Amino acid sequence: MSDSAQQNGSCLKIADLHGLYGDSHVLQGVSLQIARGEVVTIIGRNGAGKTTTLRAIMGLLDKRSGSINVWGREVIADPPERIAKLGVGYVPEERGIYATLDVTENLLLPPRVGEGGMALEEIFKLFPNLRERRRSQGTRLSGGEQQMLAIARVLRTGARLFLLDEPTEGLAPVIVQQIRQAIELMKQDGYTILLVEQNFRFAQRLADRHYVMERGRIVDMIARADVASQSARIQAYLGI
Amino acid sequence: MSLEILMGQVVVGLINGSFYALLSLGFAVIFGLLGIINVAQGTFYMLGAFGSWMLLNYAGIGYWPALILSPLIAGAVGVVLEKTLIARVYKLEHIYGLLLTYGLMMFIQGMFVYWFATAGRPYPVPLELRGGFDLGILFLPKYRGWVVVASVFFCFATWFAIEKTSLGRTLRAATENPQLTRAFGINVPALLTFGFGAGVALAGFAGVLAAPIYSVSPLMGGELVITVFAVVVVGGMGSILSAIVTGLSLGVVEGLTKVFYPPGANMVIFVIMFIVLLIKPAGLFGRER
Amino acid sequence: MPSTTQRDASSEVTLRMQNLTKEFRGFTAVRNLSLEIHRGTIHALIGPNGAGKTTVFNLATKFLNPTSGRVFFKGVDITPMQPADVARLGMVRSFQISAVFANLTVLENVRVALQRFRPDGFYFWRSERALDELNDRARALLTEVGLESLAERKAIELSYGRRRALEIATTLALDPELMLLDEPMSGLGQEDIGRITELIRKSAASRTVLMVEHNLSVVADLSDRITVLARGEILADGPYSEVSRDPAVVEAYLGSDHE
Amino acid sequence: MSTTSADPAHAQPASTKSLASFGLPPIVLYAVGLALLVAGPFFVYPLFLAKILCFCLFACAFNLLGSVGLLSFGHAAFFGASAYVAGHALKVWGLPFELGAVIGTAAATFLGVVFGYVAIRRQGLYFAMITLALAQMIYFLALQLPFTHAEDGLTGVPRGRILGLFDLNNLYVLYYTAAVIFVAGYLLIYRITHSTFGQILKAIREKEPRAISLGYRVNDYKLLVFVLSAALAGLAGATKTMVVQLASLTDVHWSTSGDVILMTLLGGSGTMFGPVVGAVVVEMLEFYLADSGLPIQAVIGAIFVVCILLFRRGIVGELSHLLDSKSRGKAG
Amino acid sequence: NDKVKIGVLTDLSGMYEAGAGNGSVEAAKMAAEEFGGKINGKPIEILAGDHQNKPDLGAAVANRWFDVDKVDAIAELVNSAVAFAVLDIAKQKNKAVLLAGAGSADFTGKACAPDNSVHWVYDSYELGAAIGAAVPQLGKKWFLLNADYAFGAAMEAGVRRALEAQGATVVGSLKHPLGTTDFSSYILQAKAANPDVLALNSGGPDTDNAIKAAREFGVNAKLVGFGVDLPSGIKGMGLDTAQGVWYVTPWVQRDDAETKAWVDKFMAARKVPPGSFQVGVYSAVKNYLKAVQATNSTDPKVVIAKMRETPVRDVFTDDGYLRPDGRMVHSVALMQIKTPAESKGEWDLSKVIAKLPGDKVFRPLADGGCPALAGK
């Protein structure tokens, strides 16, 4: 993608997105928009459709309609590999570590989709566990290590837009902290991040804006500045 | 039995083992990388042999060009089958791949019997490779020597392509979780098609190598696949190098059985497989998952 | 060296791990670990990722065999036992990644656990309708975890949080003396976390609980005692207030911005 | 290699679902089935129908293993071993059919214990491969033991009288005897899958580690169901020997193990009744194509390919799915 | 019964297809045509069935043919397991069986059914005896490579008996599993024993592959194959490989016009020359039909009795006769495969070395122990 395309307008723009699993109509007209360099979260209760939204963006849903625009390009009909090649990095909720590959192979699997991805050394510095276990079979890692691997894997590829689905699940606080720092750094470097999080405390410190999702729709949007004043509303959305 | 004769038998076993290795390799590629138990592997072997026979008889194309053409044709058949049929069962349990290829095997073999009947057909040994060397311990036909060289070369080339380049890991990932792999920007469908085609082409190659030694007939590959099954299981499923090594060693073991207890030659591989599975369930070289 | 006969000395101790070591192909996941879990307590096991917490669970429940060391449950040396037999003694675990019988109904899931106390597990000639006797008890358990209205649904149709609740109900059905819970809160939304915390508190009233959890507010809220594991070894041990102030724990696990 | 959906959060492949639900077709279908069973011999050649029933029982016995998520690639060993033993008992020892069937079934049961003990410790494909290896050994034994007569087969097995009264050479007596055996076997299998025991099998199939953690010694359950399946396959084999009056190497050949898998899948492995339909279809095809002049192997192969691609649930599975969605359509 | 029906039950899709299969069906049809498709006003109908080498299936088809389709006789039956099964049924239902491709000597021994069956072409005893009779041409030191199955064992017994009678010795013998593809190990062992004659006591593809391996590894001994009398099989090996191999065949193509015409007609339909099983089917069916015509009956007892009275003179043999135990006795021939130079045409593949009279090679009537004849 050219720099000019990134600069003018939004990096990701979704309009009236519908998505189905078999017969069940999960996404019922999602619309959202993220500008380049923004960190935006989607929050909402279990089953609201957050994961499904990310999967739809990646082209992993069998049936979807509406519009998904990545860097000015309509991708609603594109296969996943085409979308990824535009510079999109995806960390799935279920982590998607390959059992048939060892840790290094897992790391090296995704091909580069852009310039400036992290070097293996940098990644190992961020997640020392992975260095130590690099010969281990992917799924033999502990739960948290798998999560680290899933994140590390896309940092290498040079993607500019990241879709992170609950990246802190199952991670020790100290690692969560590291990941937060990493995301902050990425933000400074101009990466764009769409984050799905249950851990609102974590999301709160990172995000420019929060979209609230309920039953397959975006029902609200709260800017960073309003989080403090709107905490009651947020708590109601999250059922705290 | 003199030591010399025994050594001769070991050499002969190795020759036969290199066939097993080549066949198991194609099988292991398709199984290890695509998760399809390709029962039709023997049928593709037959296609390779028949292909070279047809090239010779209908087009006058000789052994050496056929050695390249026939596997390519078999591979192309594999590609078409993959695109139209096999691609639909990846996401299902392994057993559906097995059944689909079982059906294919019945169909292809049945049609060949229908068209060509079951009589064997001659395929001459190429002129350059007639005769043999006297190694002292045994008389080694040149053609058999060539078979060993060619299979070992191809085995290691394949091993290299799969284990030492990113191809193997990408293929494995593509089978394990195709959707996610696509989401990383890898064109999985094309890759799987290629993997299947390559595995089939290997079988076709083995078929061409076999054509001058065994009679070319529609039934030539039918039972072979069970032995190949066993080789792959003993070695450890999915591992390329182990398919090669196990293929070679089981060839030797089988050869020696033919000396010490000839009627047991068919069974010995299964007995070994049974014992191995008891002691090392993942196979001799397989990683336990 | 304590033996199985020392009943009185260990009467307070439900589970005792003694010098446990587990190696995976040269990698030591758990190193010479000794740990005692006291009856009637909620004991939390925390620590960085890859510290060996799940491995300890696997060793205690015999899903893995230790490279060396022994495990005693209620004073009995269970080191040579099979996992199913350990469960029969009254130590039941949950899994880090939720494990329910996906294509069975919610009610059936619980019934499978209850069925273990019946002699007819191998009676292939007895109609499954005999199991209807268990329905009342099963429904009661489901009510406890708030799933009574979903009893006839297949487990696979439940949301993640509800699946976790179902798993706990199934575990409770066995009325275990010791419950081992591996990250019961992971993947749950706030509302579920509250509910499951209460559930654990309630069910712990009459039994012992050992749990692994990264959600510190839950750990602080629930546990009587905490053991911090790092690199397969015990880093700290004690009540939350103490442990959370330990600088080593802060460095290895909690991180600087922990409040 | 990818393992079958270890991750429950993952979308389950459609097939697991179809393998999973042991759905029962409506009672009407059973009534129709029973009527066909009773009236059959008046329309179709009874001897042939009786033989089909043996294969139906064999396929159902095989499918029983599916209830605990196992797939055997060596079931011909039980079928064939019992066929030979029963044949020998009838022909050489001159025993009545009832005793021969009992001895044959006992032999299959014994083999089932031995095979099962070895095989159930492994899962998935390994299980399939071990059963195949063991069955191949039985095949080679059958080729070499004197009482099997190798490739000549054990032929001319006398049928005798059932209960000492009715001459089994009367095709109707023969047919109804086979029908009674089949129905009894089918009911037993139905009961096993819907028993207190069967409930635990389902749990084991769904999530073995969880079943273990609940305190079930899963291997004992697997062994028992394996032995039951072997015994019933043996009963089918013994009955077949009596019906067609011979036992041959085909009975222990690996392709017979393959055939029974195909029958089960074709009919619908996720259903109780599917294997029956599958067995009927396969046997009918072989039989009626035999003098059609068509290349049988190719035709059957093509049918399998089409079935696997288009009707994966199998015939019964597809039908009940169709009925299901229809009734849902009406309700909604 | 207003038709005369003969069912050709054979292997149409497996390993015996080439030697029997569709060629046998064709041969039976040719026999029927020679009667103008009618006997005493009744149409003759030839059915074809594929038993796939599955005895149960063969038995089921035979049952249906006899009961439902009212077939009078079943012919061919390559694969003895199927043949035994069908013979049992035919006995029960009093029908006729014309055995061509089945080779067990038990069909005229322990399992004989003189009122229901004729065994037309060959058997394991005859093959062994005929080969043994060739000792003068071949040599004294023999090595036997036997397929490990019942037929192989019977044939081996026959060979050993004949060798003993001729004063030859067996310097070694090996059993190999049926369906072996790679014979190099066995061939090396045989070579090490340095025999005059290496006898390949198997059939079909096994023999082909063994001969190929023997040639490759430079075995000097004379090769005798048992299952190589099929022209398309010899051609499949190629004369380069097959030249000089000795074998016994129950049928030799004679040089007369009748035979030539017949073979040409067969070739026009099938593209390949007939094998001995196929000619055997023709001969058996033709003689059966003749007897039906003469007796105007399809009762096997009556028909076969008539067949016994009539000498067999046709394309298949010029000196055959049917014995009381069901054995059709006829002379057989010791053959050798030609060198490429000797071969004068596509199908000119072998030459006759000696003609062996039937009475010398088939098992004597008294030695068979046919129970049905014991009382007579």
Ligand SMILES: Nc1ncnc2c1ncn2[C@@H]1O[C@H](COP(=O)(O)OP(=O)(O)OP(=O)(O)O)[C@@H](O)[C@H]1O
């Ligand atoms: N494979 C599937 N088949 C059918 N329905 C599904 C599937 N996956 C998810 N769903 C349903 O779609 C809805 C949205 O699910 P999704 O995973 O997007 O929720 P979420 O917001 O990510 O929840 P969580 O916070 O639990 O991850 C839920 O009701 C869920 O039950």
Ligand SMILES: Nc1ncnc2c1ncn2[C@@H]1O[C@H](COP(=O)(O)OP(=O)(O)OP(=O)(O)O)[C@@H](O)[C@H]1O
């Ligand atoms: N079967 C195995 N083979 C090899 N290594 C293993 C295996 N199981 C666990 N490990 C390694 O042992 C270490 C401890 O793993 P364990 O799962 O016990 O960690 P944990 O404390 O539960 O971590 P988390 O909080 O991330 O779940 C990890 O580094 C892991 O990679």
Ligand SMILES: [Mg+2]
């Ligand atoms: Mg989600």
Ligand SMILES: [Mg+2]
């Ligand atoms: Mg863990």
